[in-house]
Amino acid sequence: MDKNFKELLPAVKGFAFDIDGVLSTQTVPMSADGIPMRTANIKDGYVLQLAVKLGYKIAIITGGKSDAIKKRYEGLGITDIYMGQATKMGAYTEWRDANALNDNEILYMGDDIPDLPILKTVGVATCPSDACTDVKEVCRYISPFKGGECCVRDVVEQVLRSKGQWGHDHSW
Secondary structure, three states, X not given: OOOOHHHHHHHOOEEEEOOEOOOEOOOOOEOOOOOEOOOOOHHHHHHHHHHHHOOOEEEEEOOOOOHHHHHHHHHOOOOEEEOOOOOOHHHHHHHHHHOOXXXXXXXXXXXXXXXXXXXXXXXXXXXXXXXXXXXXXXXXXXXXXXXXXXXXXXXXXXXHHXXXXXXXXXXX
16 A cells, blocks of 8 residues: 555655756746846745754755855755756766665655656655646655745655654753
8 A cells, every 4th residue: 555645754765856847936027138037935935944953964966056046045054956967867866876775765855747757756745836747646645845945845844743753952
């Protein structure tokens, strides 16, 4: 019998996320030179840096190439940032293997067609509420939150709660 979403959470040791449509909204303004100006949710940022401090492995795998992406997520303690990944599976397997993780120990959140190969591979496939239909069909959990609007906070917080790691006054 298949496990439900909540039963899968205690096994999670690593998280991987797309940027556009997951950690930022799907609609972004463009700079004068045509570079997308992405948004970042502060609550997503808080939970990501907390997960890093708690020892979780985290990867950002995105087709984007903005220096702002690298700077933002490195500032949160994330070192595995794969940019310019039109085909994301290679970056995913490189990160997974380098961190000695099994697919069933990884939660991935994606929102569009390029995310499907990873979503079909990981143990916990998730997406924001405004993901495309094809993605929603393969995910174990669809967050009630849209991309860029705390969907990442939602899934990471649920993993931390499942392990009794949420709501503590962590003294670092």
